[in-house]
Amino acid sequence: MLAAGDVEMVLFTIQIALLGTALNLVPGTAAALFLARYRGPGKEAIETVLSLPLVLPPTAVGILLLRALARRGLLGTLLGDLGIEIVFTWKAVLLATMVMSFPLLVRSARTAFEEVDPRLVGIARTLGCGPARAFFRVTLPLAWRGILAGSVLAFSRALGEFGATVMVAGNIPGRTQTLPLAIFHYDQIGRDDRALALVGVTVVLAFVALWSAELVSRRRSGRTAA
Amino acid sequence: MIAFAVELRLARFDLRAEARLEGGVTAIMGPSGSGKTSLLEVLAGLRRGARGRVAIGGEVVLDTERGVRLPPERRRVGYVPQDAALLPHLTALRNVRFGARGDRARVDSAIETLELAPLLERYPLSLSGGEKQRVALARALASDPRLLLLDEPLAALDVALRERILPYLLRIRDEWRVPALYVTHNVGEAVALADRVLLLRDGAVEALGAPLDLLAMPVLAEAAAAGIENLLQGRVSSHDEAGGVTRVVLDGGAEVAIPLARERLVGTPVVLAVRAEDVLVTTGAIAGLSARNVLPARVLSLERTGPDVTLRCATDGGTPPWLVRLTPAAVAALGLRPGATVSLAVKSHSVRVV
């Protein structure tokens, strides 16, 4: 049902999505915490910038990344001097995926943090926890479900990322072609049968991702208050 | 010993409170919204905008002028908020242990004082209000605090439950001896637990003194009136063993009989409480009535309170007016109007020593 190279391509897509989500986890959680707690000047500006990949068309984000990273671009020249090439390699796929899925993680995690009753954190403080310990012993345990939901969302978005990826990584079979790019590619060359087979794979992957997240989330929800 | 002089900008006014309190339990009372909770939060270190000076047990934890501001985790203050604020993802046991820093003995002691043994493996979601409060109290105690801050810990509980938790609070006061600030609306609790009452109104300390001295203050009388209890002060005058009653002479001069209470020595001051619905009203002369307490009175006013009518009646002797709760049918049957002369009858069993 799947062509020879397609299995590798699917695995590649999953690996990139997993890696991207994992790498986004700490900065995303930190950004979410910051947005949930910080009340000073400039907050809206930061919020807006972090939300841009969510709101801009993916191709727009792709072009911006391309301009920054290409040989003559802002970062491109710097990276070139260091011998690091990103455009048209798997690193570009990873970067595009991470940029596009980051805001989804931040959004869900932020909501989760905001739902943690700040009085509980206050109580923990009076019981001897510094801000960091209070975060790990109270905030995080109460918010992890939202963070998980955000990760699943980000992972799914990463699996399906197309616009930015095709711009900055190209649709190079065997090198940077991911599942959504391959579906497009097969359709372009008239192989709808292959395209539909890959669509089936996408559905299965999305299903597995959502289902396992649901399982993990439900297993622990019996004891604590929602 | 705690001393504070603090300022905090609040929504409707500024909190500007100052006091020196030697150990023991201080009840903090006052109308709703007068800043009581905010004061506790300032002392606990949970309010960033607070300015001024706070010293707990001799250590300065806040001194804006000298740039001293200890974070909450270094103040060793045990805070018990109104709704217990138990950590929902931990069992009762782990909640209690949370701030104990490994001191098993202390934890076990707190568990014993609050009788939590059967609850330890349960999660807060499955605990009743009273159980949650007990866990919260144990948790605060287990963290070895220098000061306890209790924010209306019994307010969310019904009357019966309050009665059951009160002894725990007394036990904490007497056995653990941690200085405490106890916010409450309930005069009975204040009288039972506190060594002194601090009255807060619109963010400022209005008065500080012995509980009974402050009972006469309008604010507290309002609080009492808003409840359902009549509070009477007096002194024990005699015990009647054969009759099974103890007689108390009220400050106004009237005499009230309560069930025999030998442990109350003659001459000691006592506060009595009578529920408004336990008072009977009669317009005629009384003969052959079992109630031992019959007081002549005059109706001052009638007010519709929900399905009932609440009467305010003045008795001789200048005590605060009695509150009596009757059904509209009773009021109509007796033709009660302001100015009417009546007698109030109360069984001795309906008189409670607070």
Added chain:
Amino acid sequence: MRGMNAGIRAIALGLTLLLPGRAVAEEVVILAATSLTDALREIGEGYEATSGNHLTFNFGASNDLARQIRAGAPADVFFSADLAQMEGLEREGLVRRADRLDVLSNLLSAIVPVGSTLDIRGPRDLLEVKYLALASPEAVPAGVYAKRYLESIGLWDDIKAKVVPTLDVRATLAAVEAGHADAGIVYRTDAALSKRVRTAFDVPRGQGPPIVYPLAPIATSKRGEAAAAVVRYLVGPEALAVYQRFGFLVILGR
């Protein structure tokens, strides 16, 4: 009363304008390969001026256009950059073989960014580049031709790892212009149009694969007459002069 009559008359008049009729100008939709963009736009202006019909062009990679036609896009004329796409439609009855005209040919050129320091004079030099941009070699005509050329000189296997596939030949041009790719292979007609690239070498006539641009009206078009008229114009003397000016080779009638 009088106002109402006038209103009704106005509405009736307006409605007649919506009715199809001889008096109303026709709109003809032409799907054409991207390499024909500049030439066809010019030719189209001429046609609209003389015939009064309105032309709508949809330029893209020929394989993508064929896909659209298969999917039922409203199109009247197809001008493809290779025979494979046209023949595919013929097999499905979307184009009649008898109506098809093989009009143009083209040549391939290898390009580099205008400021490039790479010294590329022949195909073997392409092995020096990091990225070689080609229109997707699996389906887009320009890329298919380029791959066939590289295969014919035995270079494909060594160079295919460097290939960055793009959506169509103009995208290849853009990639080289921007410097994202060190070199690319496009039609000679495209290379001539851009000042941001220079030609590294041309693929001589006999060495590259035969390139054919077939033109045909689409059988399922609802404007058959108008489509046929447009096709006739597109192979008429004025049009042929324009193609030649842009560098296309006219093969019609051979």
